[in-house]
Amino acid sequence: xDDTEQRILDxxxxxxxxxxxxxxxxxxxxxEANVAEVTLFRKFKSKKNLLKEVLINNQxxxxxxxxxxxxxxxxxxxxxxxxxxxxxxxxxxxxxxKKKDSKRRMFMFMLFEEGRRRPEVSEALxxxxxxxxxxxxxxxxxxxxxxxxxxxxxxxxxxxFVSYFVYTSLLREVFGDSFFGExxxxxxxxIDIFTKGILKVEEN
Amino acid sequence: xDDTEQRILDxxxxxxxxxxxxxxxxxxxxxEANVAEVTLFRKFKSKKNLLKEVLINNQxxxxxxxxxxxxxxxxxxxxxxxxxxxxxxxxxxxxxxKKKDSKRRMFMFMLFEEGRRRPEVSEALxxxxxxxxxxxxxxxxxxxxxxxxxxxxxxxxxxxFVSYFVYTSLLREVFGDSFFGExxxxxxxxIDIFTKGILKVEEN
DNA sequence: CATGTAAGTAAGTAATTACTTACTTACATT
DNA sequence: AATGTAAGTAAGTAATTACTTACTTACATG
Numbered sequence: 001x002d003d004t005e006q007r008i009l010d011x012x013x014x015x016x017x018x019x020x021x022x023x024x025x026x027x028x029x030x031x032e033a034n035v036a037e038v039t040l041f042r043k044f045k046s047k048k049n050l051l052k053e054v055l056i057n058n059q060x061x062x063x064x065x066x067x068x069x070x071x072x073x074x075x076x077x078x079x080x081x082x083x084x085x086x087x088x089x090x091x092x093x094x095x096x097x098k099k100k101d102s103k104r105r106m107f108m109f110m111l112f113e114e115g116r117r118r119p120e121v122s123e124a125l126x127x128x129x130x131x132x133x134x135x136x137x138x139x140x141x142x143x144x145x146x147x148x149x150x151x152x153x154x155x156x157x158x159x160x161f162v163s164y165f166v167y168t169s170l171l172r173e174v175f176g177d178s179f180f181g182e183x184x185x186x187x188x189x190x191i192d193i194f195t196k197g198i199l200k201v202e203e204n
Numbered sequence: 205x206d207d208t209e210q211r212i213l214d215x216x217x218x219x220x221x222x223x224x225x226x227x228x229x230x231x232x233x234x235x236e237a238n239v240a241e242v243t244l245f246r247k248f249k250s251k252k253n254l255l256k257e258v259l260i261n262n263q264x265x266x267x268x269x270x271x272x273x274x275x276x277x278x279x280x281x282x283x284x285x286x287x288x289x290x291x292x293x294x295x296x297x298x299x300x301x302k303k304k305d306s307k308r309r310m311f312m313f314m315l316f317e318e319g320r321r322r323p324e325v326s327e328a329l330x331x332x333x334x335x336x337x338x339x340x341x342x343x344x345x346x347x348x349x350x351x352x353x354x355x356x357x358x359x360x361x362x363x364x365f366v367s368y369f370v371y372t373s374l375l376r377e378v379f380g381d382s383f384f385g386e387x388x389x390x391x392x393x394x395i396d397i398f399t400k401g402i403l404k405v406e407e408n
Numbered sequence: 409c410a411t412g413t414a415a416g417t418a419a420g421t422a423a424t425t426a427c428t429t430a431c432t433t434a435c436a437t438t
Numbered sequence: 439a440a441t442g443t444a445a446g447t448a449a450g451t452a453a454t455t456a457c458t459t460a461c462t463t464a465c466a467t468g
Binding site for chain 2: 162
């Protein structure tokens, strides 16, 4: 809505993401937003409240996974493995491409730290995570119904899937690409395991 | 070695874990260790240096996964799924039981945050993660050789396995047990997916 | 032109915090 | 008994930080 407010919110997201909540200073946020520090306090009473507003401001944006799924819901003739492979690569691509997304991921990560101490934060974080896991669960339920997926707990499958992407994107953020090799190949291997499992199947 | 030093190191681990590096104060650490603040500075020049020493002090302790594997290396007649199930539950148990471990996990988690800004920290963290992933990879390589596991990239398998436990233990730490249900059941379901995959297998 | 609004400038306050200095106490070793 | 060592006490410094107050400037609207 308000240009100044939005600039402060954006700057806060960036600074919180890179410095953590405790490490972020209101001065630095104000600088980054090109406003006087006092303006920040006029608009958002306190630093704590600013964090809360950043959370509210980004709630819809955070649920980016949801969009990606809409691509798939209707096509019933593609096999599941291919579909997941495409999905995985899209997620990875979305993570890699947008610099803004990197900030958002780091912000989310900061929320984990902060959430341990502040219940409001952990609540917001929880609902965000549910937002990612829920559509994935529903997608898996659909696949089970369509007979493409064996009967497993869809939520567990979703958590397993999300675990991998959250964890590896975290590692990439901290260590750069040195920790593993090529992004897409790594994902291929994960999808292979996720779909087919690691067990050797006896051939009859 | 030195009782006082060790008490400070232990206290630092706890406080860093619960407050983060920036949030932790030297006063609080000193209190927690029952020493005068000045003693802390005499022993460990600076707060930064204290973090470094905590890292060094806990390097061996962190590689707890390694111990768990020694249980398995020799038994060749147990099937892989059962073995992994037991391993998974042991990891979960180790995470749940020891309060000290909770602090260590949170400390590790703090390192992720801090590692983005301090290369020495991310280095230490990296070598710790390798310590967990490496024995697991080797274990998988052995299973492949023994014909119990199909040929996949063992490192990818290890990362997938570790992802799940890191991510879920993180969630449990932040949200308590409310986020998912019973620990052991959840792990059963993960192992089921990890070993057999989610795809429906055509029956001939 | 008058008034209200959104923003800035400048200065400051009170608390916190990493870290220091100077001196003291308690204890162990020679 | 003398000396060294590890620890404490007390006080303080310089910087930072969240947040406030008082006043000013620029602009838009009636």
